[in-house]
Amino acid sequence: MERSEDVKLLSFHSSPFGQRVIWALKLKGVDYGYIEQDIFNKSTLLLELNPVLRKVPVLVHCNRPIAESLVILEYIDETWKQFPLMPHDPYQRAHARFWANFAEHKLLEAAWIAMRSSGKEQEKAVNEAREAVEKIEQEIKGKRFFGGDNIGYLDIALGWISYWIPAWEEVGSMKILDPFRFPAINEWITNFLSHPIIKDALPQRDNMITYYHSRRKEVSPS
Amino acid sequence: MGESEVKVIGKWSSPYVMRVKIALRIKSIEHEHFEETLNPKSDLLLKSNPVYAKVPVLIHHGKPISESLIIVEYIDETWSNDNSPSILPSDPYDRALARFWATYIDEKWFPSMKSIITVETEEEREPYYKVLEEVVERVEDAFGKCSKGKPFFGGDSVGFLDIAFGSFLGWLRVTESLYGRKVLVEAKAPSLVKWAERFADDPAVKGLIPDHDKLVEISKPLQIKWRALAAIGKKY
Numbered sequence: 129m130e131r132s133e134d135v136k137l138l139s140f141h142s143s144p145f146g147q148r149v150i151w152a153l154k155l156k157g158v159d160y161g162y163i164e165q166d167i168f169n170k171s172t173l174l175l176e177l178n179p180v181l182r183k184v185p186v187l188v189h190c191n192r193p194i195a196e197s198l199v200i201l202e203y204i205d206e207t208w209k210q211f212p213l214m215p216h217d218p219y220q221r222a223h224a225r226f227w228a229n230f231a232e233h234k235l236l237e238a239a240w241i242a243m244r245s246s247g248k249e250q251e252k253a254v255n256e257a258r259e260a261v262e263k264i265e266q267e268i269k270g271k272r273f274f275g276g277d278n279i280g281y282l283d284i285a286l287g288w289i290s291y292w293i294p295a296w297e298e299v300g301s302m303k304i305l306d307p308f309r310f311p312a313i314n315e316w317i318t319n320f321l322s323h324p325i326i327k328d329a330l331p332q333r334d335n336m337i338t339y340y341h342s343r344r345k346e347v348s349p350s
Numbered sequence: 351m352g353e354s355e356v357k358v359i360g361k362w363s364s365p366y367v368m369r370v371k372i373a374l375r376i377k378s379i380e381h382e383h384f385e386e387t388l389n390p391k392s393d394l395l396l397k398s399n400p401v402y403a404k405v406p407v408l409i410h411h412g413k414p415i416s417e418s419l420i421i422v423e424y425i426d427e428t429w430s431n432d433n434s435p436s437i438l439p440s441d442p443y444d445r446a447l448a449r450f451w452a453t454y455i456d457e458k459w460f461p462s463m464k465s466i467i468t469v470e471t472e473e474e475r476e477p478y479y480k481v482l483e484e485v486v487e488r489v490e491d492a493f494g495k496c497s498k499g500k501p502f503f504g505g506d507s508v509g510f511l512d513i514a515f516g517s518f519l520g521w522l523r524v525t526e527s528l529y530g531r532k533v534l535v536e537a538k539a540p541s542l543v544k545w546a547e548r549f550a551d552d553p554a555v556k557g558l559i560p561d562h563d564k565l566v567e568i569s570k571p572l573q574i575k576w577r578a579l580a581a582i583g584k585k586y
C-alpha cells in the first residue's frame with residue numbers, strides 16, 4: 129500500500145496541546161493539513177485514529193497516527209532533522225523531559241482548576257499553581273529560552289504557560305504569573321511570544337476567552 | 351575507595367525502581383544501590399530529587415536524574431553502542447508507539463491498582479477493576495502491533511514497553527492474592543499471559559521482581575497509610 133508523506137494534524141482551535149505540535153511543525157518548516165475537531169462531538173475520524181484516548185491532537189504521517197502531544201513532539205524531532213528541538217546531550221534531554229512532565233502534572237491541573245473554580249477551592253488551586261511556577265522560575269533564571277539562546281523542546285512543551293495561563297487568569301479572575309514574584313518567567317513569556325514563528329502561530333484570543341468562559345460556566349455559574 | 355560512577359536511590363518494593371534496574375542490567379552497568387526507607391526521607395534523596403523526593407533516582411557522575419521512564423531513556427541514550435541491546439526501538443514511529451503506551455500505562459494502571467488496595471469494599475473496587483481490565487484489553491492489542499510476532503513488545507529482547515508494563519506484575523499478583531480476582535487472564539489476554547512468563551524469566555528481569563510474600567506483607571501497612579491519606583482528602 130502506498131504511503132502518503134502527507135502530514136495531517138487533528139486538533140481543536142484552543143487546545144494548548146495541539147498548539148505545541150503546530151509550533152514544532154512550523155519551526156521545522158514542515159507542511160501539514162489541519163483538520164479542526166469538535167471535541168464535544170467527536171468525529172469518526174478522530175475516534176478511528178485515537179481509539180484509546182479519543183483526544184486531540186493526533187498527528188498522521190504516512191497514514192499512521194500518533195497521539196499524546198509530548199510523544200508527537202519527539203516523533204517530529206526524530207523524523208525531521210532540521211532545527212533540532214531536543215538537546216543533544218542525554219542529561220540535558222532528561223532534564224527537558226523532566227520539566228515538561230512536571231508542568232504537565234503539577235501546574236496544568238492546578239491552573240485549570242483555578243480557572244474554573246472560585247472561593248476557597250480557587251485559592252487552593254492558585255497557590256498550588258504558584259508553587260509549581262516558582263520551581264519553573266528557577267529553571268529559566270538567566271536564560272533567554274529554556275533551550276538556551278534558541279527555542280527548543282522545553283520552550284514548546286511549556287509554551288502553553290505563556291498564552292493559556294494569562295487567558296485562564298482572565299476567565300477565572302485570578303492571578304498565577306505574578307510579575308513581581310516571577311520576573312524570569314514573565315520575561316521568557318515576552319521572548320517566547322515575540323519569537324517570529326510563535327507570534328504568528330497563536331490561536332485567536334477572543335475565541336479562546338469565549339471558549340474557556342463556557343468551560344468555566346459548566347461548573348461555576350458566577 | 352573511588353566514587354561509584356552510577357548510583358541508584360531505590361526501594362526494593364517499588365515497580366518504578368525495578369524499571370531502572372532492568373535497564374541497567376540490559377546495558378550491563380554496575381551500580382551502587384542506596385536503599386531508601388522513605389520514612390524519613392534521606393538527605394541524599396532530598397538533595398537529589400528536591401522536586402518530588404521520590405525514588406528512583408539515578409545519579410551518574412554526580413548528576414541526578416528522576417522519573418523512572420525518563421531515567422530509562424537516559425540509560426538507553428548514554429550507553430548506546432553495538433555491545434548492548436537498545437531499549438527503545440530504532441524507528442521513530444515504533445518509538446512513538448512505545449512512549450504512547452508507556453504514558454497510557456502510567457496514567458491508568460498504578461493509580462487504579464493503588465485504589466483497589468485503598469478502598470474498603472468490593473463495590474468500591476469494581477470501577478478500578480474495570481479500568482485495569484480495559485488496560486489489559488488495550489495492551490493485549492498493543493502487544494500484537496508492537497511485537498510483530500516476536501516475544502517481547504520490544505521485539506527479540508526486553509524493551510521500553512516491556513519494562514514499563516512488566517514492572518507492575520509483582521504488585522498485580524499482590525492484588526490478585528488479596529482479593530482473589532485475576533486481571534491478566536488467558537481468556538482475555540492470551541498473548542500477555544505468555545509474555546508475562548517470558549518477561550519474568552528473562553535474564554534482564556530474573557530476580558528483580560520483588561518477592562511476592564514480602565510485598566503482601568507490606569501491602570497491609572501501605573493500605574493503612576493510603577486509607578488515612580484518603581480519609582483526609584489527600585491524594586494517595
